[in-house]
Structures are given as C-alpha cells and as structure tokens.
Amino acid sequence: MAFEVQLSSQTPGEYNRPSQRYFDSGIFPVWLVPRDLEYNPIRLPIVHAGFGKNSPMLADPASLMELKIRQDIVESSTTLGAFIYRILTHGPVWSVGSPRPAAEATRRRRTGASGRRTQGGDGPAGAGRDNCR
Numbered sequence: 001m002a003f004e005v006q007l008s009s010q011t012p013g014e015y016n017r018p019s020q021r022y023f024d025s026g027i028f029p030v031w032l033v034p035r036d037l038e039y040n041p042i043r044l045p046i047v048h049a050g051f052g053k054n055s056p057m058l059a060d061p062a063s064l065m066e067l068k069i070r071q072d073i074v075e076s077s078t079t080l081g082a083f084i085y086r087i088l089t090h091g092p093v094w095s096v097g098s099p100r101p102a103a104e105a106t107r108r109r110r111t112g113a114s115g116r117r118t119q120g121g122d123g124p125a126g127a128g129r130d131n132c133r
Contacts, residue, residue, distance in 0.1 A: 001087070005032045007053040012040035016099040019044050023098035030073065030087065032080075042102045045094055047071040049080055 002022050006015075015031060022029035030045050034052030037044075048070040058064065065081030073092045077083035096102070 001028045001030065001092075003030050003032060007034060007051075009038070012037065012042065015040065015044055016042055016103065020099045023100075028092050028094070030092075041106050042099045043096045044099065045073050045092065045096075047073070047080070047083060 004018070015037065019029045019031070028045065030047060032047045032049055034050060034055070035048060037046065049064075049067050050069075051064065051067055065079065065084070067080045068078060069080050069083055071077065071083060073094055074083060074086040074090065075093060077086045
C-alpha cells in the first residue's frame with residue numbers, strides 16, 4: 001500500500017498516471033487530499049481531509065489523526081486516525097478498479113463505435129473493475 005499526501009492542486013492526469021503505476025505494480029494507492037479533485041471522471045482511492053498547504057500549522061501534529069474525513073475505501077472511518085488503523089488492519093474495500101480501464105471505457109463512450117466523439121455523459125465510474133489490495 002502507498003499513501004500519497006498531496007497538499008496542492010494537480011490535474012486529473014497527475015493523479016491517474018501514478019495511480020495506474022501503483023495498480024500495475026500490485027500496490028494499492030491512497031491519496032490524501034485537502035478537497036475534491038477538479039473534474040475527473042475516473043474514481044480514485046481518495047481521502048478528503050480538508051487540510052492543505054494553506055492550512056494553519058498545528059501545535060501538535062498528532063492532532064491530524066482527529067481530522068474528519070470523507071472517503072469510500074474502508075467502512076466506518078470518520079477520522080484520519082480511524083481510517084489509517086482500519087485500512088492497515090483490514091485492507092481497502094475497492095471494487096472500482098484502476099484508472100486505465102475506466103479511462104478506456106470513458107473514451108469508448110465519448111467516441112462511440114465509429115471512433116467519432118459522441119454526445120453524452122461519462123456514465124458510471126468503475127468500468128473495468130480489477131481488484132487490488
């Protein structure tokens with residue numbers, strides 16, 4: 001398992017490429033980010049912590065473990081500390097798959113069978129499911 005702490009903004013590709021490399025290597029990536037990503041039709045294992053490079057410095061860094069988070073990687077974890085404990089002891093619950101199959105499915109939906117771009121949304125995230133733990 002790899003934990004990536006990203007405090008500043010990145011493009012979707014800057015999240016997707018390293019995530020795919022991790023999945024290809026059999027490593028489950030977890031991104032700790034301060035806020036929702038900019039538009040990215042591909043779901044990634046993300047933990048929204050609300051703490052970023054412009055956040056005030058904490059007197060006690062251990063208090064980071066009490067941050068309220070949003071995530072869909074493990075069950076029943078509302079703080080960063082509880083999330084880390086749960087993922088390290090029980091592993092992730094992630095059936096979405098890696099970025100590459102989801103990106104290819106999105107491309108197919110956008111271009112259609114003719115190879116030309118079509119109208120329409122991105123559809124459900126999670127196409128090309130491949131479990132990684």
